[in-house]
Amino acid sequence: QKEVEQDPGPLSVPEGAIVSLNCTYSNSAFQYFMWYRQYSRKGPELLMYTYSSGNKEDGRFTAQVDKSSKYISLFIRDSQPSDSATYLCATPNNAGNMLTFGGGTRLMVKP
Amino acid sequence: GAGVSQSPRYKVAKRGQDVALRCDPISGHVSLFWYQQALGQGPEFLTYFQNEAQLDKSGLPSDRFFAERPEGSVSTLKIQRTQQEDSAVYLCASSLVGGELNYGYTFGSGTRLTVV
Numbered sequence: 001q002k003e004v005e006q007d008p009g010p011l012s013v014p015e016g017a018i019v020s021l022n023c024t025y026s027n028s029a030f031q032y033f034m035w036y037r038q039y040s041r042k043g044p045e046l047l048m049y050t051y052s053s054g055n056k057e058d059g060r061f062t063a064q065v066d067k068s069s070k071y072i073s074l075f076i077r078d079s080q081p082s083d084s085a086t087y088l089c090a091t092p093n094n095a096g097n098m099l100t101f102g103g104g105t106r107l108m109v110k111p
Numbered sequence: 112g113a114g115v116s117q118s119p120r121y122k123v124a125k126r127g128q129d130v131a132l133r134c135d136p137i138s139g140h141v142s143l144f145w146y147q148q149a150l151g152q153g154p155e156f157l158t159y160f161q162n163e164a165q166l167d168k169s170g171l172p173s174d175r176f177f178a179e180r181p182e183g184s185v186s187t188l189k190i191q192r193t194q195q196e197d198s199a200v201y202l203c204a205s206s207l208v209g210g211e212l213n214y215g216y217t218f219g220s221g222t223r224l225t226v227v
Contacts, residue, residue, distance in 0.1 A: 008151065043115070043202050043218030044154065088153050097142070097167055099216070101153030 003027055004089060006102035015111050019076040023089035023102045026070065033065055035074045036088040038104065044088055048074070079109045113137075115219035117203050123225045124193045132188045132222045136205030143186050144216065145178055146202040154202055160186060193226045200224070 004025045013019055021035075032051050036044035048063045050056045056063045064073040072089050086104040093100070116135040124130050136143050142161055146154035147170075156170040162183035171178070175194075180186040190197055200223050204216040 004153075006153075041220065041223075043204070043220050045218065046216065090153075095167075097159045097161075098144075098156045098170070099146075099154075101155070103151070103153045 001026060002103070003100050004091060004102040006089060006105050008103055008105060010106040010108055012108045012110060013079055015079060015081060015109055017079050017109070019079050019083070019107060019109075021074040021076075021087050021089075021105050021107070023072040024070055025072065025091060027091075028067070028070065029094065030091040032092055033063070033072050034090045034092075034099070035061075035063055035072075036090060036101075038086045038088060040085075047087075076107075079107075081109050081111050083107060084109050115203055115205050115217050117201075117219040117222050119222060120220065121223050121225075123227060126195060126226055127192050128226075129189065129191045130193055130224065132190075132201050132224070134186045134188070134203030134205075134219060136184065136186070136203070137207075137217055138184075140205035140207050140217075142206040142208065143180055144204040144206075145186070145188050146204065146218075147172075148200040148202055148221070150199070157188070157201075190224075193224075195226050198224055198226045 006023050034049040035047045038044040050063045053065050053067045060077045062075040086106045088104045089102045090099045118133045145157040148154040158178045159167040160180040175191045177189045200221040202221045204218045
């Protein structure tokens with residue numbers, strides 16, 4: 001079992017829809033959680049990071065962590081075709097020098 | 112430079128050939144990381160440098176993989192006697208801070224290695 005799991009998708013939604021992307025993790029020691037967006041043939045870029053449980057909002061994006069169920073979510077409101085990408089959740093080890101990534105969920109937003 | 116630069120962007124190698132992949136991090140960034148991303152998978156950690164010191168190489172899959180950063184800036188990932196299972200995108204990332212929590216990574220676009 002991988003430490004961080006994601007449904008690979010693809011997830012196809014119409015423009016304007018609310019998108020929910022999810023990850024589960026197995027190690028209760030994980031404290032920080034990140035969401036990266038990766039466009040085709042590009043490197044991942046950091047979207048948001050959160051610490052411990054709770055919500056964090058940034059524009060159309062909301063990251064949510066539920067440590068009791070080891071569940072991480074990213075919500076995208078008013079999705080746009082430009083949001084079409086692969087979304088990766090990640091968490092660092094305690095030393096902060098290594099990220100463990102989920103397998104990524106491919107999102108397609110259709111005009 | 113403005114971002115992390117990797118070269119070449121694409122590399123086709125015959126099985127058994129040695130390859131060298133280059134990473135130019137953002138100027139002044141202390142930390143440098145290499146990750147391997149297989150098709151349809153998330154990146155997997157290979158190795159970590161703080162300046163010229165390789166502090167963690169636990170993710171290197173075999174002794175055919177070697178990384179260096181001799182002057183604390185440019186890094187090279189070398190793969191000897193390439194195998195088909197080495198086919199992947201190799202991502203380099205750099206971060207301004209050293210040690211502690213490194214979540215401010217900037218990734219390059221990667222080198223796509225295909226071993227035939």
